Amino acid sequence: MDVYEFFKMGGHGFYIWGSYGTALGLVIIEAVWVAKKHNKAKVELNQMEAEFTRANNQGVNG
Amino acid sequence: MNIKRRIPWMKYASATSFYPLANRLVPIFMGLAVILAVVGIYMGFFVAPIDYQQGNSYRIMFIHVPAAWMSMFIYLLLAMYAAISLVWRVKMADIMAYSLAPTGAMFTFVALLTGALWGRPTWGTYWVWDARLTSELILLFLYLGYMGLYSAIPDRQRAGRAASFLAIVGVVNVPIIYFSVIWWNTLHQGASITLSAAPTMSGVMFSTLLIMTFACWFYTIAVVLRRAQGVILERKKVALWASQMSKK
Numbered sequence: 001m002d003v004y005e006f007f008k009m010g011g012h013g014f015y016i017w018g019s020y021g022t023a024l025g026l027v028i029i030e031a032v033w034v035a036k037k038h039n040k041a042k043v044e045l046n047q048m049e050a051e052f053t054r055a056n057n058q059g060v061n062g
Numbered sequence: 063m064n065i066k067r068r069i070p071w072m073k074y075a076s077a078t079s080f081y082p083l084a085n086r087l088v089p090i091f092m093g094l095a096v097i098l099a100v101v102g103i104y105m106g107f108f109v110a111p112i113d114y115q116q117g118n119s120y121r122i123m124f125i126h127v128p129a130a131w132m133s134m135f136i137y138l139l140l141a142m143y144a145a146i147s148l149v150w151r152v153k154m155a156d157i158m159a160y161s162l163a164p165t166g167a168m169f170t171f172v173a174l175l176t177g178a179l180w181g182r183p184t185w186g187t188y189w190v191w192d193a194r195l196t197s198e199l200i201l202l203f204l205y206l207g208y209m210g211l212y213s214a215i216p217d218r219q220r221a222g223r224a225a226s227f228l229a230i231v232g233v234v235n236v237p238i239i240y241f242s243v244i245w246w247n248t249l250h251q252g253a254s255i256t257l258s259a260a261p262t263m264s265g266v267m268f269s270t271l272l273i274m275t276f277a278c279w280f281y282t283i284a285v286v287l288r289r290a291q292g293v294i295l296e297r298k299k300v301a302l303w304a305s306q307m308s309k310k
Contacts, residue, residue: 009118010181013197020103023129027281031092035249042297045167048299049144052306 077294080154080158092284098277105270122180123267128275130173132282133201134236136166140208141233144226152291156222157297159229160212161289165282167205174198185249193242194250197235204232218297 007042106124113120143159146152160270178188208225210275215221238245243252254263254273263271 009121010112012117012119015119015179015183016121018177019125022171023125026172029282030165030168031285034285034292037293038288038292041292041299045295045299045302046303049127052302055306056309 066115073278077154077157077298079292081294084291088284088288088291091280091287095277095280095284098280102270102273102277105266106275110266110270111264112265116184121184122176124270126176126180128199128272128278129176130142131275132278132283133166133170133173133198135234136162136169136282137183137201137204137229138233140166140230148226149232155227157290157293158220158286159226161293163205163209163212164289165285167202167209169278169282170198170202170205174202185204190249192248192250193246194239197239197242200213201232201237201239204235208232239256241259246275 007013007017102124106121110121110124112118140159140162143155143162147156147159174195179199181190182188208229211228212221212225215224242248243250255268
């Protein structure tokens with residue numbers, strides 16, 4: 001099959017690629033965004049736990 | 063009697079048992095979603111034949127129809143979780159409802175956009191105030207309203223309750239979307255696939271559509287579980303902060 005003809009999609013290329021492109025783009029953005037948010041929360045929670053444990057231990061020893 | 067003891071599956075209503083389970087499920091469902099999407103898109107472009115009436119533009123269906131189905135299914139799920147969180151005050155149900163909303167809104171937007179892009183070559187217009195299109199647009203507003211209301215109220219419990227009410231009242235829109243093509247004689251076509259009759263499309267088109275629908279489902283499960291995990295950690299952070307402050 002001719003590549004040019006394939007992308008032209010019989011004159012419907014804009015509508016078809018617009019649909020698939022936007023849908024795929026949004027899905028990828030959402031998945032990455034959700035994963036990043038989860039990782040950030042995980043790192044922050046760990047830091048907070050470490051910090052509070054240190055502070056509490058200092059309070060007990062000091 | 064404690065509801066968590068009475069119903070075994072309610073075990074996963076607690077964040078501590080939900081979190082490790084979600085950790086195991088997310089990569090499985092995301093992997094399945096990617097595989098199915100690749101197979102589905104390949105079939106949609108290289109196996110499914112050109113339509114004798116619509117030419118190639120009908121290939122938008124493989125995105126449009128699953129997205130539209132998801133937009134409605136996710137809303138029903140959201141409302142169900144909202145009802146559970148209101149009636150039984152199950153925190154995890156509120157977290158699930160909250161986590162479903164952005165993905166539901168995304169699929170609604172995709173359904174509307176791909177519908178417009180399919181409408182132009184098929185109907186000659188991107189948009190028309192048809193009953194199906196209008197009620198689907200209202201669905202997008204309901205999702206946005208739910209998320210907006212949730213974030214507008216600073217007290218989390220009140221925010222959850224108010225947003226849940228909105229979600230439950232909005233359920234009335236889902237049958238309106240679904241039956242709009244029967245109740246009103248407007249532009250959008252009727253259903254090609256129903257539970258009561260054989261689909262009115264070729265086998266390969268139908269199987270491609272099913273594969274893409276499962277890809278969307280598995281994607282939704284993975285993303286929503288991951289988002290819920292993030293929310294659990296965020297809330298844990300707040301609780302930890304509060305308990306530390308109370309020690310001082």
